Amino acid sequence: MHAYSVTDPVWFKLQQSEQETHEAKGVILGDFCIQCHSPIAALTNAITDHKNLTPEVISTLPPQIQEGVTCDVCHSTTHLPESTDIQTAEQNFETADFKLYLDGTRYSIIDDPQDNSFHKSEFHEGYDQSDFCRNCHNLTVNGMDAEVTNFEWEGTSFEAMGSECQTCHMPTYEGYAAEGGPLRENLHRHYFPGVGTSIVAGSENNGLLSAITEILDGSAEVNFFEPIADTVLSNESLKIKIIVSNNAGHHFPSGVTFTRQLWLEVNVSIDGDTIFQSGHLNENGDIYDFYTDPDRIVDPQLNVFNTVLYDAQGDSGIMNVSVEDMVWMNDYTLPVSGSRTVNYIIDLPTVPPEGGSSLDISARLRFRSFPPFLLRHINLNEEVDRLLIWDIDQISTSVVFQ
């Protein structure tokens, strides 16, 4: 996803629309978005017309810019800057701080690097620490949390146990770091899996898909909070309490939590006939959250674990409010080392069946990077079909209904 940070069609569309909306309010965003998504473009002032920045424009620029968060961005880093805070009052949006030392040396944590003819290689401390990721993965707006993966991780048992960002996102393997170099046991995978995948036509996503499957395996758990009675009676309502627990090193989801969808799908059936469903998809692939069903008629008991942004006018949601305008955020994510418990109350048929029927209850936790309606809203209609849903955990049980 680092290599994809200025290939992403969603990024281009949102970057352009943010430039336009802010310009209409008299605010120049300038390099605000590009600074983290292609730091070398920002550092070299390569973008002059931000409003008309398209993949075609980027493709005329040097490869280090096209590659977004590329090798050189991370491996020329010599100092670890503080987190990024956007001060909107001063209308100074360009505040990420990169300390890249560009004298032809590349730094990392190997203390006996192999000589090569491309660049000098040197050991530098800090590459195995979470702080290394902080200035891009910790964004506050006027001191308010917006995308704060590092803050979420700080002070947790993960930090105490030495589980850094790299521990989970850059697992080790044995191999060669350079041609002619020694076999090393402590190399690091660079897939940086989370939830995102390329939705550009023809993308292979190479090893990323299996890296995501691996990191999501066991990342959250779904359980019945209390056992359901063996027998339920007609005329009663069925109460289901489900607990969803988080095993990731930060909130789940994290980062751009306002565009993520993590939700519970629940299905209850009697002898195979569905009598209740929540978290199911409509014909467009959307869940019935307040964006697609403002009055919450179809799926009033739906549980989505993400955030909702509010601006100073009280508007809410990703269609109306961007991070730079937010003054408040409602946080429904799964807290780090924590859980959320949710309830469903389901009316059962009033007429008892003849003999005992089987009442089946199932629930699964589903996750995707964007809701389809957001992609359609920015005219990425074809790309909707390439959005993936990751099923993280599921439970089911059967009881007698009579």
Ligand code: HEC
């Ligand atoms: C120069 C800025 C920068 C630095 C430094 C950086 N990242 Fe990122 N990272 C990004 C951007 C921008 C994206 C989003 C790219 C996209 O999705 O288009 C991203 C995406 C990711 C993702 C994928 C998230 C998803 O939704 O799938 C992971 C995981 C990640 N970064 C982890 C890390 C870790 C761990 C470090 C530190 C070792 C790190 N990053 C350092 C800018 C950075």
Ligand code: HEC
């Ligand atoms: C204990 C393992 C673990 C640690 C430590 C960890 N992560 Fe993650 N990370 C995960 C898992 C699992 C996911 C997928 C679930 C999620 O999105 O929260 C994830 C997802 C992400 C994502 C995508 C979030 C989203 O929902 O869009 C980013 C970005 C990320 N991590 C960055 C980081 C950074 C930066 C750090 C260090 C401050 C870090 N991670 C530490 C396990 C970990």
Ligand code: HEC
């Ligand atoms: C987002 C930042 C980031 C990007 C982009 C990145 N790296 Fe790394 N790289 C790291 C970090 C952090 C480590 C050390 C991880 C640790 O020690 O826990 C590392 C380690 C390495 C090492 C040392 C051997 C190893 O595997 O530990 C080499 C070599 C390397 N990277 C090469 C590259 C190349 C080549 C690219 C581009 C194709 C690249 N890196 C892109 C952050 C990055």
Ligand code: HEC
């Ligand atoms: C402080 C650094 C920073 C700034 C500034 C920033 N981003 Fe990001 N952006 C990130 C990181 C880190 C991620 C990955 C977080 C995650 O996956 O949850 C990301 C993810 C995204 C994604 C999701 C990509 C995907 O495929 O999942 C989009 C779209 C995006 N940013 C657009 C923008 C726009 C538009 C702006 C300007 C208004 C902007 N960003 C400014 C760091 C930044």
